[in-house]
Amino acid sequence: MRSPGLLIPAFSLLASIQLSFASKCPPWTQNNRVFVLTDISNEPDDTMSLVRLLVHSDLYTIEGLVATTSFWLPNGTDAEQIQSLVDVYATVQANLQSHSNSSFPTAKYLSSKIASGPKVYGTEALKELEAGGSLTSGAQLLIDAVDASPEPLYIQIWGGSNTLASALWYINATRTASAHQAFTSKLRVYSISDQDDTGPWIRRHFPTMRYIASQAGFNQYGVAAWTSISSSTVDVGGPDKAAVSQDWLTANIQIGPLGAKYPDVMYIMEGDTPTLLYNIPNGLGDPEHPNWGSWGGRYTSNPLGSDAQFGDATDTVIGGDGKSYTTNWATIWRWRNAFQSEFAARMQWTLAPNSPNSNATHPPVVIINGACGSKAIEMNVTVGQHITLNASASYSMDAGAKLNFTWFQYKEPSAWQASTSVVPTINITRPGGTDGSLSSFTIPEPNSRSCKAPEKVTEFGQYAEAIKCPVLHVVAAVKDVGARHPITRYRRVLLRVQPYDRE
Structure with missing residues (x-):
């Protein structure tokens, strides 16, 4: 399921773009529809993640907050x-x-989206349905959310998945094959591993449904991968441990x-939060493309x-x-300082309303080539084409914001294996005398010295x-360093490289 993005011709931009035009560019407002399944009260990390969700809830359309069972809360x-x-949160x-500039949901609205899944473990819920249970x-809330819109529903599984399994079992039993297919085509699942026995059941019985899970x-x-949100045992020496320490959280x-409702760390800080970060519309990732990478990690399909x-x-x-470090953990911890810094900024928002004297930090608006x-x-x-961004x-x-611009090539999404040696390197330069907001480079030759359009490969x-001709990824990161x-x-x-043959 590929969203087309914004297709514009490649060109060298020589004239600067006036801020009067930029001011007409609104911040991101198209929020993903998300549905959370949580074994909250099992241990503190679900409560932690829910606090984070609430202070970021202007970035999502929350369609469900459902309490579930799990292996550890059966x-x-x-x-x-x-x-x-x-x-x-209401206070x-x-x-x-x-x-x-987006809308934080009211507490009344969120309360209408709270429900409970089966109070039994895993596939026991399916046995109850097979025996005539309700x-x-x-x-039911999940089914209603899927039916309510043609847009995808991103299901974030923080605990067991038998609420989703129950909904799928019911749809399969009560709807035609085409209606069932239409239903499942709208589902996007990101599960924090498998925390009951219904995750494998779902993937076995609904193999074409989009499902992310560490296997x-x-x-x-x-x-x-998700453990790298805060675990002190992953890639020791690589990630910044201070940003997830109890002292920093306090x-x-x-x-x-x-x-005050955010608990102290026990076992791990916010093990479920990568599902939230995966859907955050910050311009880095696209939830329709797990392989692109985002604050919630990077994932690859099987089969390719x-x-x-x-x-x-x-x-x-x-x-x-x-x-x-070349690890699955690095796909998340590489962004740790950025996602923790935004969390801290938003917690400051909870303390007082915005005002000219509040000294609060807000997201910049990034505009490239207009x-x-x-x-x-x-x-x-x-x-060989020269590009200026x-x-x-x-x-x-x-x-008084002091915007800093960082440009980098994200090689891994272009690679078809763990090594990025198959990806040509872009030599990004920043023209002298600028504030870093411009970058220039020449499109490199494919490592194989020739390439074909994917549809022409036999x-x-x-x-x-x-x-295959590569698709190269360049990313701009912008923040107020002050x-x-x-x-x-x-x-x-x-950058979609067109067919090329050196000969």
């Missing part, structure tokens, strides 16, 4: 805990809203009425090129110790992948 659900957090919602309120032995959480997150089941991919990242929005910019390019029209709503396996808690926004440029 005999009950706790929707009351969700409601208690929403009640506290800070007005403050949050004053800081955003759908739970949570499973490992059951309960082998330590090898999963100082920056456990503040104000809602922050499929739009269905995805597992962990790897990135190569230079860590804080100067060493190189293109507004957060969707990737797509360019058809030829080898101009982000000088980008701006911040904050007075080879298979490694030979096919080696001769802010106490900078908020980073990105813009991705896809």
Whole structure:
């Protein structure tokens, strides 16, 4: 399922773009529809993630907050805990809203989206349905959410998945094959590993449905990508441990009425949060493209090129110790300082309404070559073509903001194997005398010295992948370096290299 992005011709932009035009570019407003399944009260991390969701809830359309069971909470659900957090959110919602051009949902609306899934473990819920039992309120809410819109529904599974399994079982039993297919085609699942036995059941019975999950032995959480959100045992020396320490959380997150509900760390900080970060519309990722990479990690399909089941991919990242790490964990921890800094900035929003004297930090608006929005910019390019990307029209709503521009090639999404040696390197330069908002480069020759359009390739396996023309990814990251808690926004440029033959 590929969203087309914004297709514009590649060209060298010589004239600067006036801020008067930039001011007409609104921040991102098209939010993903998300549906959360959480085994909240099992351990503190679900409560932590729910606090983060609430202070970022202007970036999502929340369609469901459903309490579930899991391996570690097999005999009950706790929707009351969700409601208690929403009640506290009500006391800070007005403050949050004053800081955003998008809409923070009301507590009343969120309360209408709270429900409970089956109070039994895993596939026991399916046995109850087979015996004539009724759908739970949570499973019915999920069905209603899917039916309510033609837009995708992103299901974030923080615990067991039997609420989703129940809904799928019911749809399969009560609707025609075409109606069933129409229903499942709208589902996008990101599961924090498998936390009951219905995850494998779903993937086995609905193999064409989009499903992201770290694939490992059951309960082998330590090898999963999502653990790098905060685990101190992944890539030791690479990620910044201070940004997820209890001391940092106490100082920056456990503040104000809602922050007071953020528990101390036990086991791991926010193990479920990568599902939220995956859908955050910050211009880095696109949830329709798991392989592109985002704050929520990067995932690759099996088989290659499929739009269905995805597992962990790897990135190569230079860590804080100067060493190189090529791991699935690096796909998340590489963004740790950025997503923690935004969380801290938003917790400040909860404390007071926005005002000229509030000294609050807000997201910049990134504009490249005159293109507004957060969707990737797509360019058809030829080898040897000179490209200039101009982000000088980008701006911040904050007075006195000092915007910093970082440009980088994200190689891994272009690779068809763990090694990025198959991807040609873009030599990005920044013209002298500028503030860094411009970047220039020449489209490099494919490593194979020739390439074909993907639809023209008749080879298979490694030979096919080696001769396909690459799609190269360049990303701009923009933030206010003068802010106490900078908020980073990105813009991705896809360079679609056209067929080339050196001979």
